[in-house]
Amino acid sequence: MQRPSGRKPEEMRSVRLTKHFTKHAEGSVLVEFGDTKVICTATVEETVPSFLRGKSQGWVTAEYGMLPRSTGTRMRREASAGKQGGRTQEIQRLIGRSLRAAVDLKKLGERSIYIDCDVIQADGGTRTASITGGFVAMAMAINGLLAEGLLKENPILHFVASVSVGVYEGEPVLDLDYLEDSSAHTDMNLVMDESGRFVEVQGTAEGVPYTMHELQAMLALGQAGISKLIDIQKAALNAEKSEA
Amino acid sequence: MQRPSGRKPEEMRSVRLTKHFTKHAEGSVLVEFGDTKVICTATVEETVPSFLRGKSQGWVTAEYGMLPRSTGTRMRREASAGKQGGRTQEIQRLIGRSLRAAVDLKKLGERSIYIDCDVIQADGGTRTASITGGFVAMAMAINGLLAEGLLKENPILHFVASVSVGVYEGEPVLDLDYLEDSSAHTDMNLVMDESGRFVEVQGTAEGVPYTMHELQAMLALGQAGISKLIDIQKAALNAEKSEA
Amino acid sequence: MQRPSGRKPEEMRSVRLTKHFTKHAEGSVLVEFGDTKVICTATVEETVPSFLRGKSQGWVTAEYGMLPRSTGTRMRREASAGKQGGRTQEIQRLIGRSLRAAVDLKKLGERSIYIDCDVIQADGGTRTASITGGFVAMAMAINGLLAEGLLKENPILHFVASVSVGVYEGEPVLDLDYLEDSSAHTDMNLVMDESGRFVEVQGTAEGVPYTMHELQAMLALGQAGISKLIDIQKAALNAEKSEA
């Protein structure tokens, strides 16, 4: 088996986190998994959705979008189509759940953090890049709240990152790019915390169902990959602190 | 640990499949997982979506809905709200993928099967019941095509069924009802085929992430449960044949 | 003239009211007019629409839907289409007006009753079945409010039921099924109270207009039919009380 990119099965693409990519947001990062590029911003608002009012807790939610020509052929702009497609909703719900799992909403207080993940270039793995970068944007915004004294205690419970795994030409591989993704039999997105626990497992057989054996191999690959991603997140966030 | 229903951890609710529950559809079944009741119908149309035209293959897709008062408090009717919510879209995409994985779309020929899953009473596990019942409705429709001579060969590759598993009060349990689901730390939906392979794994930590150990226990419970569900599907479909 | 069903001109289909068909709603009934089957639920909410706030009165409103495959060919799901069609809106406005006419809204107090009528199988007359069954669901919910002491006095002014009449092959007939309905020249829906007064008369000539003579014959047939329907409603509701 030869991956189209020449990578080894357990090899992730080059991952980069460029903080302060745009200037207005409380947290802002450009996340790159190889040629996949996503702008993640975190916005803090001092309100909560109506279903949480008066419950002494905060909220974290996410929205996801793709620029129409982030892909090989132009997609219809969702704003112009008048609605977000099912795939978009599925992804932004996943991002939101994953990042909420990283935060003690009670400690966040009655405020909301909106994570916006906008794909400017897609090459597979946009949702895993969004979660990984979105966590960093969220942490930047929370660091800001701590620095301003609006938060006394850090509400982050643990780091969270995400990577895809799959079965490509019969072999489990880590971090599928678009070429692999479109021909893989199985595509699984893992979200895990820094102690190797699972936040989300979403594995779909596109064609032939996968065996328990393949599942276990994918879980192992993903666990190793996420561990590296969390190291990269920590390095990026520490760099921030030393800058300050 | 005591489940609210008094069931044992590995015990499913009573499952019933009532075929021909409504009379117009090519396949029709009422599926009950305890108090969860879903009407599943399969409609055959002799066309395919435009992206498949001329490709000598068929299509299987699903739609999901809940009656406004299928739940403890009335939900807003999606037709009146003017759009399907994110949860609905997520679920119907899951049902569609799961059932497509059970069919050789080439053998189906240039026709589409629409699976409609409408929840008339909800008590947890509506998506797993929908997949399990939707498969039976689809099989009924395909049996009709075979009987009419419109299909020469059965395009069904293998049976597919679905069940939920979760961690309730620290212990892995099978087939969560609403009371368990709303307080479970982890909720996982499994879709598997008759040889125990995975079609979909979707596990979400609502709160504390779950460990590899818990994940393995849930997979084992689910595998056993789906095996039983496929027996029930087969019995129901065989009953049909003997009737004919 | 021979009706497709073999019924006599003044003969209704078999009518059944199955209370508690689903378990969550304050009132719930499956109404069957022959092969037409509608789930009617009544939901009580302790609020009123904004245009009634502070006016010391309640509200009754209705929503109507059809499962996509309740009919011979699959209809597009309105939630997926993004709006309710004109026919749906016309019917749910009719149901709402008819049931409001049965209630003293002042006596109901500042609360709302939502009647949901969802057709699971259609064979003509879904709107008349919905009104007839919707009344029973509403009465069940009101009986509940009386039993709980939330209402001191019964706000129901009189029973209300509905049936269709038409001119089929030149002859007035009662309670048209789908086959008759689709070839009838005239289709009229009557809503009446228990003393034979009219709540709604909606008669449409599909093709040849109808004469005053035919109109009078239809009104007479309908009056007799509704009288029987109200007997059936009363029997069903009394059965409830004796159960309790």
Add this chain to the structure above:
Amino acid sequence: MQRPSGRKPEEMRSVRLTKHFTKHAEGSVLVEFGDTKVICTATVEETVPSFLRGKSQGWVTAEYGMLPRSTGTRMRREASAGKQGGRTQEIQRLIGRSLRAAVDLKKLGERSIYIDCDVIQADGGTRTASITGGFVAMAMAINGLLAEGLLKENPILHFVASVSVGVYEGEPVLDLDYLEDSSAHTDMNLVMDESGRFVEVQGTAEGVPYTMHELQAMLALGQAGISKLIDIQKAALNAEKSEA
């Protein structure tokens, strides 16, 4: 009983039909029932809706709208709200059915007539004015097709007009204006042809249901009123011909 307008129970408001009120449409009329003013236009298009293609017949359909400030308080513009309300849909379906009943669609050939009824000033009875004026606009358009030789034979089967009747302060009255309409117990819209047959009867009890006796009195009033309206329509259309 004294009507607010001082009219006798059987007295209609002054009715005016101003043809060619706007210049672009194939048929165009301003219809006035007292202070109710509606612009009705008829547009001919040489196509039919897809469900009629190849069936050698035509189609007649209608749309209805109100200018936001046609009423005493401003209504939200439906185009801005993003949808037509239930009342609008109900009315435009009624207009469409009523005018279709006046035309032999086979003789019309494979073309469509769109009737647009736009209320510029409302004072009760906008739907009956729309039908009465819409018929004249349609007849003008059909006369144009005959004059151009595009139609060999007149497809109009009979004249159709509409008026409202109601029970106001206990007494049946003809052609309710807004003041009467908003306090009437019963409001009935009748659509009839020139030989006194019924095309539509739509009677709604707003409050107390009405008796068979009241119904008969309203039908008689309406029949007399419509007979006068058809005389007015004929005079207006004949004036056209003599002009030509």
Add this chain to the structure above:
Amino acid sequence: MQRPSGRKPEEMRSVRLTKHFTKHAEGSVLVEFGDTKVICTATVEETVPSFLRGKSQGWVTAEYGMLPRSTGTRMRREASAGKQGGRTQEIQRLIGRSLRAAVDLKKLGERSIYIDCDVIQADGGTRTASITGGFVAMAMAINGLLAEGLLKENPILHFVASVSVGVYEGEPVLDLDYLEDSSAHTDMNLVMDESGRFVEVQGTAEGVPYTMHELQAMLALGQAGISKLIDIQKAALNAEKSEA
């Protein structure tokens, strides 16, 4: 160069302002620029949009629509299409900005004026007619507020009117009708106040860009035209006062 209408380059069409064209609105006028006819109404509401609450100022906004058959071929009704097109939004934003520029919003107090401009017949220049007539409707509404004592001081800063200019067959012309507009290389809409200052300049080259020389010629033509329009507005509004 010969204009299709035979007008001289600097000659406007006949302009008419018919006040009280409809009876309900606080201000109401039919404005005609030749065959272009627009009903303009002004509605006063004693609230302001949420973004202005508590800011001790008022608001002026506008909505624009065209009857489906105001044009040579029928346009789709925007209410039925479910949204206002880009052209409609562009025009109603222009009308709103132009009329806001004529009013001291502080002096207006915490109330809103809605200007509705509905084109009943179009022959070019509907937006300029809407602004010119909309100003008169607004002034009528403000005169009403002054007469009732709800306003102590007139918030109108200056008169505002609008006209189009263009380059037709190489020559600058004033007030283009539809025939000219559809073949003009350049179409410019000017909104000016009574002292010849600019409120809006919107000039679009449809095809060949226009030179500085052409621009200056168009500005001069427009300035003269608007001066005449403001005379006509003043005459119309003075007539009102003398009537009173």
Add this chain to the structure above:
Amino acid sequence: MQRPSGRKPEEMRSVRLTKHFTKHAEGSVLVEFGDTKVICTATVEETVPSFLRGKSQGWVTAEYGMLPRSTGTRMRREASAGKQGGRTQEIQRLIGRSLRAAVDLKKLGERSIYIDCDVIQADGGTRTASITGGFVAMAMAINGLLAEGLLKENPILHFVASVSVGVYEGEPVLDLDYLEDSSAHTDMNLVMDESGRFVEVQGTAEGVPYTMHELQAMLALGQAGISKLIDIQKAALNAEKSEA
């Protein structure tokens, strides 16, 4: 008068054009006017909209969007709101018209170019940056068609660029940033070609109308600015060619 940025009245911000900013589109550029950053892509599709079919000409159209947190406070995502606002539509119509004016649509052949302008960071002048960058993306796509031999002749008629001018604290200034824009009395967007002719002039008085004298000063400033922008466009596109 001191501009907030310290710039001289006739001084533009630093303008940068980064070609190939994203990799999939036929033309792609990041355009920066100071802190305003817009990704412009050009997509070629070998079809034309239905209203142009069979007319032997092409089409150029544009869509515009802002990332939710491209601005100081988060804006609601239009895809999630379910429609594009009036401002968005106004801007994308302006971009489309401006770029169409630069192309001989006959020479383009029966194909369409879609220009997507997505603002990733806003600091005033997003529409003028979009037009200036959009032209470059379009030219890149057309160069590609020429290089592939799909076009024999360059359909570009002339370069087109855009800049804003305004009156800030009484003085005409070039290229307003957000701080200036939000307090300027007048804001004018100019689109011009390389020979100094006007494609679009859109000037709005926000508050006090502007005089003819101010208008002339703004036109002069803009003309000089656009001349520089076209030099920058040419340098960027020539760099491309030498790279090839």
